[in-house]
Structure formats: C-alpha cells, structure tokens
Amino acid sequence: MRAAPLHGTLYTGRVIVTIDGVAASGKSSVASGVARALGVPYVSSGLLYRAATLLALEAGAPLDDARALLTHLRAHPLRLEALAGGNRLWAGERELTDELHSTRVDQGVSAVAALPEVRAWVDAQLRALPEPFVAEGRDMGTNVFPQAGAKFYLTASPRVRAERRAQERPEDVPAIEAALIERDRRDRVQSAPAPDARVIDTGPLSLEGVIGTILAALPARSA
Template structure:
C-alpha cells in the first residue's frame, strides 16, 4: 500500500502487508497517469476509484487534499477567507493520502480525517482554499510526486484541472460530465437528508466558485469527454475503462496507441 506524505520536500512510500514491491522500480517506467476532470456531482471520485480497481491501478483523489487543508484550517480556527494566512499554513501542513483503491485513507499529521473532510463545514470553505493560486501550485507539485512514487503500473488521478494543469501530458485524459439535472439527482441520493432545492443551490454555488479558478465544463484539446447523463454507474465505469484501453497498451503499460 502506498502512503505518500504531502510534507514539503518529502515523498515517502511504505509497502503494506501485501508485499507489493515497486512495480515501476522494477520496470524502470513511471506509472501511467489517467487524468479525470469534471464538475461536482459528475461521479469523478466513485467512478475513478472503481475504474482504478478494474485496471489494477492506483487512485488519487486530489480534492481530498484540498479538503484536508480546509479541515486543518478549521481545526486551528484559521480564517480561510484570508489567502495570506492560508498560504502561511502550508509551511506545517502535513498530510498523507493512500493511493490503493482498496485501502483509501486521508490523514493530517497522525489524525485520520477520511470521513471528517466530508463534513458540511469543510465543504463550505474548501472552495476558498482551492481558489488560492499558491495553494494549487503547492498541491499540484505533490500530486505529481505522489504519482511518480506509486508502486502501481498506473494511477487514476481525479479532480479539478487535472487534465490541463496537473497532468496535461497524460496519455489518457477524460472529462467526466453529466447534465445539471443528472448531477443534482445523484447528489440528492448521496445526501438523503437534504431537499432537492438545497442540493441544487449547493451544486450551482460550487460550480460557480470552481469556475473562477478552472474551466471544468469544456474538454481541452486531446481530452475525451464521457457524458454519463444517460449511463448508470457500472456503464460509466466501463466507458472510462474502455477509453483507457483505447489509448494505451496495458500489456506494455505506458505505451500510447
């Protein structure tokens, strides 16, 4: 199991009980990057994790890192509205995130925050953190290091601006999207206690906040769009896996068609 620390200048990989030795260390190849972008409610996280399992790849949820930082700021009662304070907080922000889709976790220091970063209070401020350019640059560097250190033959990396900024040269780049109505319906199922109106308002607010930083609704050149509006979960996963197989030769991982 890969465990990579986000501390400045530190990338650490610990091997788990599975005994998987660095597949890429043995082959000399860097892991293949499958970059998945898309708006809130499009299913990026769940679809990417399932596709990673099917492909035998690692999985990196980049949004969790922004959430971990937001959680850390809230715990320290730091105001996320002040960009300079957020930037200063990076100096001692120590986070770890698992890349094994079967053993996913997020930690800040020694604290397990996998579930805590999904709390509404974190969701309410994460866009404030994510819109700070210096934060994005700092985390993007760590995302690239995490992928490079992975013991998996490839890593499915999902989140905002992955296809254009974090991994613009990835052999597989996918924009996973769906209509606003479909995204609202899916998010409503996840948040059973929320009204459709409240979910819709939150989704539109998130889209508006994110659009100030990145264009996540339009595919850049070379990016394959997967529209899941009329697909169920399994069909969407199958389509993503199909795109990966179409773009790279998994018998010789890393070789593009």
C-alpha cells in the first residue's frame, strides 16, 4: 500500500529505510534528506570503511592484510556520530571526517572493504547503533539490515556521477569518471540491489526529486 509522505513523523524502534547504490549516486545526500524529513538520524556505512582505510594508509599497513587492519582498528576504536545533517567519524578524540573523502582513500577503500574480516567488523558497529535510522551504503538492504521496512538502490550514469563529484574533488570529470568506473568494478561483489529494493535512476532527477520519490514510496509505518 502506498501512503502519504511522512515529513516530521518519528518512527520508533527499528531501521526504517535502507539506501544503497553505486559510488556518487547521491546516497548520503538523499539519506540525509530522507532522515531529516522523518526526524531520525542517518548512518553512512561507507565512512567506517573509509576510516579503516585512512588508518591503514597512515600506519603504512598493506590494505589487503586483514589481521594487521583489525589489530589497528582495535587499538584505535572508531566512533560514528550519526547526525541527520551529516555524519562525523572519530578515532578517540581525533575527528577524521574531513580526511575521509580524499583521492587516496577513494583509491584504497574498495580493497579494504573486500576483506570479510573488515566487513564483519563494520557490520557489528552498525548493528550496535540505536534504531531507528536511515542506513546508506552498498549492502544495507541485503546483508546488514535485511529486515528493513523500505529499501532503495540509487544509480546514475558514470558521467552524471562524475560531473557531480567534480564539484567536490580537485580532479577533472574524465579522471573522476574513470575512477568511479574502476571503483564500481571493485565494489560489484558487495554492491547489488536487494530483491525487494526499489531502484531509482537519479540522473534525470534533482536531489529534492529523489528525496521526494523515496518519501512518497514509504509505507505508512514501514511495516
């Protein structure tokens, strides 16, 4: 059953929406907008993979060495602050948020995210967060929160995504597009729409249009 948008309504007690999708498809911007409309936080799972990658790069640890990475993560506990307006990521007293979207983290993160031990570690962090929230990433609707009441998967062409990302990165559009295509390839194993997810091509839509499409598609209580 389709129901009216729920602006301002506070759901209680469970994960209500998962928003997965390819790189730079709009997941965090859309998740933030949906979460604010619903009056709940959103959770950016990619920040945990990015933080693990940054710490490994800083330590000079090989990005395919799961044991070294987990030792490092245990020594530097990470904390995801799931604010509706924008997530923040801390390692102890140090805030990492502004360092997590660099080109070197972009390039390394898929290798770190491919390690099953790291994925299990991230999943445990996410499942420990207090519900309700909107969760965004690659496998929120498939692996981490399969019980979610409403699931979405965002796509857009590589060129559209690169043009958007070019507003946020120092590289030019063709370089960003090539890097996005490569990251999509490396992420393919951990990124597929859940069978019950609604796929939305964000290319022809505005940010507000995507948020509105999701809000309009939510069931009355995400039951």
